[in-house]
Amino acid sequence: MQTTIRSILQQLNTVILGKEVPLKLALSCLLARGHLLIEDIPGVGKTTLSHALATTLGLKYSRIQFTSDLLPADILGSAVYERESGEFHFHPGPIFSQLLLADEVNRATPKTQSALLEAMEEQQVSIEGKTRPLPNPFFVIATQNPSFQIGTFPLPESQLDRFLMCIQLGYPNAAAERQLLAGNSGRERLNTLSAVITTAQLLTLQQQVSEVQCSEALLDYLQALLGFSREAPHFASGLSPRSGLGLLQAAKAWAFIEGRDYLLPEDLQQTLPYVAGHRLANPQSGEHYGGEALLKLFHEVAIP
Amino acid sequence: MIWWRKQKPAHYREEQQVAPSNGIIWLLGALLLVLIPHLLRQPGWVVTICLIILGWRLLSELNRWSLPHTVFRLTLAAALLSGTYLQYHTLNGLDAGTTLLTLMLCLKLLELRTLRDATITILLGYFLVLSGFLYDQSILSGLYLLAVVVLLTAALLVLNHPDDNREMQRSRYLKSASTLLLQALPLMLILFILVPRIPGPLWALPNSSSAGKTGLSDEMSIGDISHLADSDKVAFRVTFSGEIPAAEQLYWRGPVLWQTDGRRWSALNKNDLLNSLAAPEVAPLSEPIEYTVTLQPHHRRWLFALDLITEQPDNSVLRREFLLLSEQSVNEVYRYTTRSALNYRNDQLLMQEYERAIQLPSHRNPQTRALAQQWRQQAASDRGRVSLALDYFRQQPFYYSRTPPRLESDDPIDQFLFEAKKGFCEHYAAAFVTLMRAAGIPARVVTGYQGGEYNELGDYLLVRQSDAHAWAEVWLQGEGWVRVDPTRAIAPDRIEAFEDQYRFSETRNDALFNPDTRWMARAWLQTLRSWDAANHQWNQWVVGFNQKKQQQLFERLGMGELNISTLVGLMTLIILGFLALLSLYLLYQRQRVQDPLQQAYQTLCHQLAKCGVDNAPWIGPKQRCQQAMFKLPKQRQEIKSLFNHYIQLRYTTQQKPGEPRAFIQAVRRFRC
Numbered sequence: 001m002q003t004t005i006r007s008i009l010q011q012l013n014t015v016i017l018g019k020e021v022p023l024k025l026a027l028s029c030l031l032a033r034g035h036l037l038i039e040d041i042p043g044v045g046k047t048t049l050s051h052a053l054a055t056t057l058g059l060k061y062s063r064i065q066f067t068s069d070l071l072p073a074d075i076l077g078s079a080v081y082e083r084e085s086g087e088f089h090f091h092p093g094p095i096f097s098q099l100l101l102a103d104e105v106n107r108a109t110p111k112t113q114s115a116l117l118e119a120m121e122e123q124q125v126s127i128e129g130k131t132r133p134l135p136n137p138f139f140v141i142a143t144q145n146p147s148f149q150i151g152t153f154p155l156p157e158s159q160l161d162r163f164l165m166c167i168q169l170g171y172p173n174a175a176a177e178r179q180l181l182a183g184n185s186g187r188e189r190l191n192t193l194s195a196v197i198t199t200a201q202l203l204t205l206q207q208q209v210s211e212v213q214c215s216e217a218l219l220d221y222l223q224a225l226l227g228f229s230r231e232a233p234h235f236a237s238g239l240s241p242r243s244g245l246g247l248l249q250a251a252k253a254w255a256f257i258e259g260r261d262y263l264l265p266e267d268l269q270q271t272l273p274y275v276a277g278h279r280l281a282n283p284q285s286g287e288h289y290g291g292e293a294l295l296k297l298f299h300e301v302a303i304p
Numbered sequence: 305m306i307w308w309r310k311q312k313p314a315h316y317r318e319e320q321q322v323a324p325s326n327g328i329i330w331l332l333g334a335l336l337l338v339l340i341p342h343l344l345r346q347p348g349w350v351v352t353i354c355l356i357i358l359g360w361r362l363l364s365e366l367n368r369w370s371l372p373h374t375v376f377r378l379t380l381a382a383a384l385l386s387g388t389y390l391q392y393h394t395l396n397g398l399d400a401g402t403t404l405l406t407l408m409l410c411l412k413l414l415e416l417r418t419l420r421d422a423t424i425t426i427l428l429g430y431f432l433v434l435s436g437f438l439y440d441q442s443i444l445s446g447l448y449l450l451a452v453v454v455l456l457t458a459a460l461l462v463l464n465h466p467d468d469n470r471e472m473q474r475s476r477y478l479k480s481a482s483t484l485l486l487q488a489l490p491l492m493l494i495l496f497i498l499v500p501r502i503p504g505p506l507w508a509l510p511n512s513s514s515a516g517k518t519g520l521s522d523e524m525s526i527g528d529i530s531h532l533a534d535s536d537k538v539a540f541r542v543t544f545s546g547e548i549p550a551a552e553q554l555y556w557r558g559p560v561l562w563q564t565d566g567r568r569w570s571a572l573n574k575n576d577l578l579n580s581l582a583a584p585e586v587a588p589l590s591e592p593i594e595y596t597v598t599l600q601p602h603h604r605r606w607l608f609a610l611d612l613i614t615e616q617p618d619n620s621v622l623r624r625e626f627l628l629l630s631e632q633s634v635n636e637v638y639r640y641t642t643r644s645a646l647n648y649r650n651d652q653l654l655m656q657e658y659e660r661a662i663q664l665p666s667h668r669n670p671q672t673r674a675l676a677q678q679w680r681q682q683a684a685s686d687r688g689r690v691s692l693a694l695d696y697f698r699q700q701p702f703y704y705s706r707t708p709p710r711l712e713s714d715d716p717i718d719q720f721l722f723e724a725k726k727g728f729c730e731h732y733a734a735a736f737v738t739l740m741r742a743a744g745i746p747a748r749v750v751t752g753y754q755g756g757e758y759n760e761l762g763d764y765l766l767v768r769q770s771d772a773h774a775w776a777e778v779w780l781q782g783e784g785w786v787r788v789d790p791t792r793a794i795a796p797d798r799i800e801a802f803e804d805q806y807r808f809s810e811t812r813n814d815a816l817f818n819p820d821t822r823w824m825a826r827a828w829l830q831t832l833r834s835w836d837a838a839n840h841q842w843n844q845w846v847v848g849f850n851q852k853k854q855q856q857l858f859e860r861l862g863m864g865e866l867n868i869s870t871l872v873g874l875m876t877l878i879i880l881g882f883l884a885l886l887s888l889y890l891l892y893q894r895q896r897v898q899d900p901l902q903q904a905y906q907t908l909c910h911q912l913a914k915c916g917v918d919n920a921p922w923i924g925p926k927q928r929c930q931q932a933m934f935k936l937p938k939q940r941q942e943i944k945s946l947f948n949h950y951i952q953l954r955y956t957t958q959q960k961p962g963e964p965r966a967f968i969q970a971v972r973r974f975r976c
Contacts, residue, residue, distance in 0.1 A: 213957040262956040265924035302921030304902075 002259050008196050015052040016045050018176030025167050028253035031209045034164020035120050035140040044169045050101040050141040058195030059098035066108040072115035076125050098135050102142040106152045117159045164246045166278035212252040213262040220304040221265050228301045236283040247275045265303045323422040327463035328365050334455040338429045341436050342406050357410040377414050422463050429456050441847045457481035498875035500868040501851040522559040523570035526716045526734050538600050541840050542765040545594040551755045553646050556608040558752035560625040562660045566668030567716050583622045584652040588645030596641040605629040610644035617642045637848040651784025661746035669717040676742030686780050689743050697793040704794050729791045733774040736790040746779040762837035904968040915976040925951050
């Protein structure tokens with residue numbers, strides 16, 4: 001299995017240069033059966049990442065560009081009257097895919113946003129009295145512009161909570177950028193990619209991730225971390241039990257990618273900033289903590 | 305790090321909560337043991353009532369009977385109260401108080417239902433344990449009561465763990481109770497050593513029925529006692545600075561009996577003129593010997609010294625008849641050091657003394673007086689008359705007996721000398737003094753102890769109540785008061801009781817046992833003596849730890865004299881320091897990991913920290929391993945395998961590869 005993981009990462013690295021950690025995080029988020037939120041300025045490769053991920057994992061991919069006039073039906077699909085048959089026929093929306101890229105999700109109105117987010121949570125959509133299941137696996141990558149930009153509707157806390165992880169890509173380093181400018185990667189290469197694994201293999205990987213061993217000692221540490229987030233004065237409110245479960249699952253996926261079948265405290269530390277970052281806010285400013293700064297706060301928790 | 309404060313739910317409060325059944329059974333068991341030593345001292349009806357109540361309460365708990373009605377309980381309480389009053393004619397005092405406490409504790413069981421009742425009962429139990437020491441302060445009773453306290457504490461634990469599974473954890477409760485008591489030990493020692501001691505007893509012990517149960521009294525009555533109390537109880541122990549004198553010289557002087565009505569002998573009246581006079585100067589004829597007596601409480605004022613005392617201890621009175629008295633009655637173990645000359649000349653005789661030493665009732669014991677008159681003519685000197693009397697005892701068929709026949713006639717001395725011819729020291733002493741007085745020689749009966757048993761282990765002489773003795777003193781012209789022991793004049797083959805052979809033989813131990821069983825007897829004797837030596841130390845350092853001893857201890861520690869306020873200050877300081885240390889230790893314990901694996905891992909981290917590897921508690925094992933390998937490239941392999949082993953043991957849930965012990969040992973070997 002490790003060779004599979006390695007070749008997936010290898011292929012992704014040829015498309016997104018110099019971003020090993022975000023790529024690994026994105027992959028572990030997917031293996032942990034969670035949805036991913038990428039928060040960054042336009043043009044750092046968010047779309048390329050999701051497209052590459054979909055192709056590499058052999059997933060049916062679709063993309064919605066969110067705008068302020070996007071309606072829920074544009075995402076979910078709608079019943080259209082067909083003149084030949086004289087009947088209404090359901091035309092599924094782009095959400096009926098295995099990997100959905102919701103680009104610039106915070107540009108849409110809250111009504112449209114919540115249509116997407118409900119589908120993410122339920123793994124099914126109800127349209128015109130009929131419940132239709134979404135395909136399995138179903139994985140949403142949403143991108144979001146930093147909220148200080150004009151014309152955005154920031155996602156409320158409750159909806160941010162639907163995303164397992166929130167990562168940032170950031171600017172590439174000098175070497176990677178040079179390579180990019182030299183034309184050795186990018187969108188052109190996307191078309192040359194082929195799937196490394198099948199959907200069935202992906203489901204097996206997800207199964208294996210959930211079987212990663214978790215010792216009592218590690219649960220002690222996890223609980224100490226959760227307890228700290230609830231007690232410490234740095235946070236407006238603590239991590240919910242769902243976040244705790246998510247953190248555990250993400251850490252398992254991280255450990256699995258690292259090639260282990262057991263969890264270490266480091267796995268929690270590695271994934272904690274991305275699982276908790278969009279959930280914990282500074283009580284004074286109301287802003288969310290970024291990766292490293294958040295982890296520093298959790299350094300107060302000793303590993304039991 | 306994270307604290308959850310739990311509030312006791314309302315239904316868990318003691319007043320409302322019903323005491324758990326197993327807790328009550330424990331409580332009853334513990335109480336029975338608390339009561340046993342008290343019941344042994346109580347009148348029969350108290351014992352019966354207590355046992356009935358205990359038994360009934362046990363049955364009622366097992367069968368879930370309801371408790372008796374309030375009216376019944378109140379009536380019973382009133383009845384028992386009046387019963388106690390009828391028994392002792394008071395509700396005050398040690399005996400009545402203990403009886404009352406015992407009875408009321410038992411009565412409390414009849415209304416014991418809630419946890420609160422049970423807790424109160426256990427606290428009463430502790431109090432009753434404490435009151436046991438008012439009667440008996442020996443090692444054995446201390447050990448017994450300690451065991452009882454463990455049991456009481458265990459009962460308290462059971463009562464407060466109502467949800468635990470019962471049968472399995474009996475030993476666990478006892479264990480935690482013992483641990484609790486052990487933890488209290490340092491505090492107890494601090495308090496024992498440092499609490500300021502008040503000179504004399506803390507409170508005057510009321511005269512209890514146990515008082516006066518010694519082998520001695522200040523009067524004796526010939527013929528009334530047909531059986532000599534033979535008590536093995538310790539009277540006192542003596543440590544000599546030099547050699548121990550021969551057994552026949554060990555006459556420990558007690559009350560002197562002057563007055564007689566022919567049957568009864570008694571000491572001088574309290575306000576007799578002679579009692580107000582100081583002891584005369586005595587010329588010692590041999591070097592005085594020094595010794596220290598540790599006297600067991602006998603609730604009288606008498607102190608015992610060898611004949612004849614030359615140096616009076618502190619806080620004592622020496623009567624003219626050389627009876628040594630302490631200022632208060634001896635209610636706790638009392639120690640004094642004094643000197644005596646074994647050969648002396650005490651030849652002053654006042655007119656008043658002569659009168660009292662020659663007094664005889666004129667109408668009693670005519671035969672005796674006739675015999676004395678006859679000797680008066682036979683011998684020329686007083687000395688000669690004394691010899692005649694001793695010869696008479698020696699030649700006539702006199703027997704020594706501890707169970708002599710009663711002498712019921714009006715002339716008991718006549719009956720003893722001419723009919724019964726059987727008796728113990730009191731008979732011989734009284735008869736001899738009567739004879740001497742009738743012959744015109746001043747004489748008096750001296751009571752006290754004779755001899756003693758040497759304990760090699762503790763290097764002291766042990767004197768028991770069974771060593772109580774009575775002898776005579778006669779005043780001879782030119783010699784003064786001379787001690788005569790008529791009991792010694794009896795022929796050795798006429799001594800009835802086996803033990804008394806022991807008393808009169810010079811070389812005691814060897815004559816005592818036949819050669820075949822001697823080694824066994826010796827071993828037994830040795831055991832007895834070690835036990836007594838332990839008791840001696842206990843008396844010296846525990847029961848007898850008074851102000852003087854306390855000062856001695858501090859002086860030995862080089863702290864000099866400490867007054868009470870310094871002592872209290874020191875005690876407070878030490879206790880506060882002790883508590884501070886304890887809380888620090890507990891804090892440390894909380895942080896420390898109990899798991900041996902974790903302990904070893906922390907040792908490893910500390911080792912690595914010495915070599916510059918970051919020891920922050922948040923760093924995980926993998927990261928630390930990498931840091932250590934970076935810092936100590938020479939030991940890469942060793943570090944890697946150590947950390948891998950640890951990770952395997954702690955973070956994988958499969959079958960552990962290898963014991964933690966291997967890892968622990970590897971950590972012990974690891975040096976960077």
